Amino acid sequence: MTDLGPGGEFDRLRSVFSRLAFRVTGVGDDAALVTVDDVGLAISCDLAVENQHFRLGWLMPREIGWRAGAAALSDLAAVAAEPLGILTAVGVPEGREGTFLEELMEGVADAGTSVGAVVWGGDLVRAAQVTVDVTVVGRAPRPVRRSGAQAGDGLWVTGRLGAPRAAVEAWELGHAPSGGLRERFAHPTPRVREAAWLRDQGATAMIDVSDGVIGDAGHVAAASGVRVRIDAEHVPVHEAVGGEASGEAGKARSGDVSLLLALGGGEEYELLVTLPDGFGAAEAHMFADQFGLPLTRIGEIEDGAGVTVMRNGSPFPVTGGYSHF
Amino acid sequence: MTDLGPGGEFDRLRSVFSRLAFRVTGVGDDAALVTVDDVGLAISCDLAVENQHFRLGWLMPREIGWRAGAAALSDLAAVAAEPLGILTAVGVPEGREGTFLEELMEGVADAGTSVGAVVWGGDLVRAAQVTVDVTVVGRAPRPVRRSGAQAGDGLWVTGRLGAPRAAVEAWELGHAPSGGLRERFAHPTPRVREAAWLRDQGATAMIDVSDGVIGDAGHVAAASGVRVRIDAEHVPVHEAVGGEASGEAGKARSGDVSLLLALGGGEEYELLVTLPDGFGAAEAHMFADQFGLPLTRIGEIEDGAGVTVMRNGSPFPVTGGYSHF
Numbered sequence: 296m297t298d299l300g301p302g303g304e305f306d307r308l309r310s311v312f313s314r315l316a317f318r319v320t321g322v323g324d325d326a327a328l329v330t331v332d333d334v335g336l337a338i339s340c341d342l343a344v345e346n347q348h349f350r351l352g353w354l355m356p357r358e359i360g361w362r363a364g365a366a367a368l369s370d371l372a373a374v375a376a377e378p379l380g381i382l383t384a385v386g387v388p389e390g391r392e393g394t395f396l397e398e399l400m401e402g403v404a405d406a407g408t409s410v411g412a413v414v415w416g417g418d419l420v421r422a423a424q425v426t427v428d429v430t431v432v433g434r435a436p437r438p439v440r441r442s443g444a445q446a447g448d449g450l451w452v453t454g455r456l457g458a459p460r461a462a463v464e465a466w467e468l469g470h471a472p473s474g475g476l477r478e479r480f481a482h483p484t485p486r487v488r489e490a491a492w493l494r495d496q497g498a499t500a501m502i503d504v505s506d507g508v509i510g511d512a513g514h515v516a517a518a519s520g521v522r523v524r525i526d527a528e529h530v531p532v533h534e535a536v537g538g539e540a541s542g543e544a545g546k547a548r549s550g551d552v553s554l555l556l557a558l559g560g561g562e563e564y565e566l567l568v569t570l571p572d573g574f575g576a577a578e579a580h581m582f583a584d585q586f587g588l589p590l591t592r593i594g595e596i597e598d599g600a601g602v603t604v605m606r607n608g609s610p611f612p613v614t615g616g617y618s619h620f
Numbered sequence: 621m622t623d624l625g626p627g628g629e630f631d632r633l634r635s636v637f638s639r640l641a642f643r644v645t646g647v648g649d650d651a652a653l654v655t656v657d658d659v660g661l662a663i664s665c666d667l668a669v670e671n672q673h674f675r676l677g678w679l680m681p682r683e684i685g686w687r688a689g690a691a692a693l694s695d696l697a698a699v700a701a702e703p704l705g706i707l708t709a710v711g712v713p714e715g716r717e718g719t720f721l722e723e724l725m726e727g728v729a730d731a732g733t734s735v736g737a738v739v740w741g742g743d744l745v746r747a748a749q750v751t752v753d754v755t756v757v758g759r760a761p762r763p764v765r766r767s768g769a770q771a772g773d774g775l776w777v778t779g780r781l782g783a784p785r786a787a788v789e790a791w792e793l794g795h796a797p798s799g800g801l802r803e804r805f806a807h808p809t810p811r812v813r814e815a816a817w818l819r820d821q822g823a824t825a826m827i828d829v830s831d832g833v834i835g836d837a838g839h840v841a842a843a844s845g846v847r848v849r850i851d852a853e854h855v856p857v858h859e860a861v862g863g864e865a866s867g868e869a870g871k872a873r874s875g876d877v878s879l880l881l882a883l884g885g886g887e888e889y890e891l892l893v894t895l896p897d898g899f900g901a902a903e904a905h906m907f908a909d910q911f912g913l914p915l916t917r918i919g920e921i922e923d924g925a926g927v928t929v930m931r932n933g934s935p936f937p938v939t940g941g942y943s944h945f
Contacts, residue, residue: 327740329705331759334657338740340755342709344747380654384667384753415652415663418753422669428709428743428753430665434656 323518325373325503326431328438337376337435341367345425353466356395358481359427360402366505367429368410368485369564373503374440375494376433378412378487383429386422403429410487437494439568441518444500448569450523450594451579453486453586456508457553458533460560475535483564489586493568496578504563508593509613511567512602519569522599525558527606529593532557558604558613569596648843650698650828651756653763662701662760666692670750678791681720683806684752685727691830692754693735693810694889698828699765700819701758703737703812708754711747728754735812762819764893766843769825773894775848775919776904778811778911781833782878783858785885800860808889814911818893821903829888833918834938836892837927844894847924850883852931854918857882883929883938894921 326339343363345351354362364381371378383403387396396419404414412431458479465472472480490501500519502511508530512523537553548556570578582590604611651664668688670676679687689706696703708728712721721744729739737756783804790797797805815826825844827836833855837848862878895903907915929936 327705327707329740331656331661331704331757332659334659336656338705338707338755338757340707340709340741340743340753342711342743342745342751342753344711344745344751346748347711347746379656380652380663382652382663382665382755384665384755386667386669386672386751415654416665418665418667420667420669421672422751423671423749424747426667426669426711426747426751428665428667428755430663430707430709430753430755432656432663432757 323442324438324440325370326376326433326435328374328435328440335435335438337371337374337433337438338431339367339370340428340430341370342426342428350466351425354481356398357402357405359425360399361406361482362480363427363429364403364406365483365485365564366562367431368406368412368487369483369503369505371431371433372485372487372490372566373501374435374438375490375498375501376435376438377491378407378410378431378433380415380432381407381412381429382415383417383427385417386420386424386426388423388425389421391425399427403427406485410485439490439494439498439501441500441502441515444515444519444521444523444569444596446521446596446598447572448499448596449572449574449592450512450525450596451568451570451590451592452504452508452531452565453489453568453590454563454565454588455531455533456504456563456565457536457557457560459483459562460556461533461536473535473538475533479533483562485564486566489582489588490566492582492585493566493570496574497571498568499571500569502567504565504567505561507559507561508567509558509602509604510561515567515569516601519596520600522597523594523602524597525594525602525604527554527558527604527611529591530554530557531589531591531593555613648767649763649765650695651701651758651760653699653760653765660760660763662696662699662758662763663756664692664695665753665755666695667751667753675791676750679806681723682727682730684750685724686731686807687805688752688754689728689731690808690810690889691887692756693731693737693812694808694828694830696756696758697810697812697815697891698826699760699763700815700823700826701760701763702816703732703735703756703758705740705757706732706737706754707740708742708752710742711745711749711751713748713750714746716750724750724752728752731810735810764815764819764823764826766825766827766840769840769844769846769848769894769921771846771921771923772897773824773921774897774899774917775837775850775921776893776895776915776917777829777833777856777890778814778893778915779888779890779913780856780858781829781888781890782861782882782885784808784887785881786858786861798860798863800858804858808887810889811891814907814913815891817907817910818891818895821899822896823893824896825894827892829890829892830886832884832886833892834883834927834929835886840892840894841926844921845925847922848919848927849922850919850927850929852879852883852929852936854916855879855882856914856916856918880938
């Protein structure tokens with residue numbers, strides 16, 4: 296779905312949407328929020344293309360489908376919508392119309408089933424690259440937007456970060472990522488139930504971590520008209536990220552490099568959420584108990600604009616930001 | 621959207637959907653028909669890929685967008701839905717993120733505006749081929765399905781057929797199609813208002829002509845459990861089809877070849893509709909007056925199964941059917 300924030304791709308989409316002006320509505324959150332005959336709906340699409348978002352050597356067909364489905368469903372989670380249906384448009388090269396295609400589409404359907412959505416339809420064409428566009432529709436009577444964060448709110452994130460990007464780096468260096476990293480890339484979980492719980496706890500703004508924590512914090516800051524302060528020492532790094540060999544001749548990653556991956560990695564499909572200051576450790580424990588997933592306070596909303604990253608009270612240099620990873 | 625009828629591609633989608641079994645709903649019409657909180661919705665997606673559905677040398681970027689949008693919106697017309705919103709997922713090769721992309725997306729939005737739909741969102745990625753997936757959502761309180769045709773109904777078609785396929789044949793032979801043929805390929809009109817009128821006149825089954833009249837008649841026959849008889853001498857052939865030189869060394873097309881193009885050409889985005897026998901010439905005149913478009917009775921629904929093509933009362937050989945064009 297459309298992201299409106301930093302980055303060349305977003306600038307381009309924003310420019311196109313801005314030229315379309317009066318004919319565009321609903322844009323600005325992870326999913327478009329629209330109302331049809333008083334029913335609030337969230338709808339989003341996510342296009343994944345071979346060699347751009349994945350390589351055939353990295354994933355099984357079922358994983359390609361799951362990942363594409365989960366990415367789209369995560370957009371529904373980000374606005375606390377309840378997934379209902381999926382449309383899957385697939386392009387496959389000659390020779391991949393059999394088992395490959397069936398397994399890919401079963402992967403999409405599996406991702407839907409995991410959060411209560413069924414397949415409503417699709418399209419199938421020939422293409423030079425494996426191409427999967429997943430459109431998801433959900434019920435959104437009480438959506439959480441990006442625009443509601445207020446000074447004083449806490450900034451929280453679900454799960455542990457950095458693994459998907461570390462997996463890609465491993466593949467690109469020609470070695471297989473560890474099981475934990477691979478699983479996070481191949482089998483992300485759309486945080487649909489977690490999002491509903493967070494909404495019911497009073498979440499003021501929410502977004503899924505698809506562009507990296509810093510990038511997505513920037514989207515929240517822009518939409519809410521606030522500054523987001525990230526306290527880097529609290530950012531939860533996935534345990535397998537540090538253990539994985541880095542690009543420097545197999546040397547284990549330093550803590551700083553791991554942290555940068557966690558801050559900028561992207562495609563995590565965890566939730567970045569702002570909650571009133573009254574939401575604290577006790578509530579985070581309830582979340583962890585219920586979902587088997589950490590919920591970590593990593594910063595605070597302040598008056599101002601943009602994103603500042605601190606570590607132990609001093610500015611933490613993130614040169615160039617997430618887009619340079 | 622999913623077509624369930626003859627043809628290898630449909631067999632494959634049907635096989636995949638059938639394996640997904642309990643997790644699939646709404647499939648069987650041009651658009652998925654679903655109900656959310658008592659609101660009837662129609663939703664469909666249509667994926668167009670460079671060199672498969674169009675070539676960059678044939679169409680301007682705005683036409684690529686219009687055509688992709690119109691194809692998806694035609695699926696809403698086919699069930700007599702009222703278009704509301706569009707999501708556009710676009711993949712473009714490096715160097716096409718500027719004007720090319722903007723014009724393409726404006727073309728999609730123009731197609732939407734022409735029938736009252738606005739852009740709700742989209743996605744933008746890098747891809748080796750220009751890739752456009754358009755998802756459309758409409759209100760469908762009284763959908764017309766493929767499954768309602770009954771013996772004794774008349775079979776009708778809007779517009780004049782054969783031009784899009786003739787345009788493609790011209791391009792493939794290396795010469796520019798005539799203006800009339802090119803326009804029908806580059807700028808198809810989704811018959812949304814026409815469909816609502818036909819529904820209000822008691823249409824019993826409807827489909828858009830995307831696989832060719834014979835192919836789409838086969839979908840109606842299968843879904844309705846009837847035989848569709850096509851009287852080929854009544855099939856309206858687009859006036860520019862016969863004038864266009866054929867593949868045989870520039871010889872003008874014979875009437876038979878033109879008729880075969882009209883019967884099997886596909887991607888027409890006209891409506892094939894069954895209406896009670898009481899709907900006759902007077903009503904067709906009203907339609908033509910209102911929409912500036914012919915509505916022609918081309919056959920009848922009979923007891924039985926499949927499609928029979930007659931000409932002047934004798935079987936008309938359509939060897940191999942539409943799929944061999």
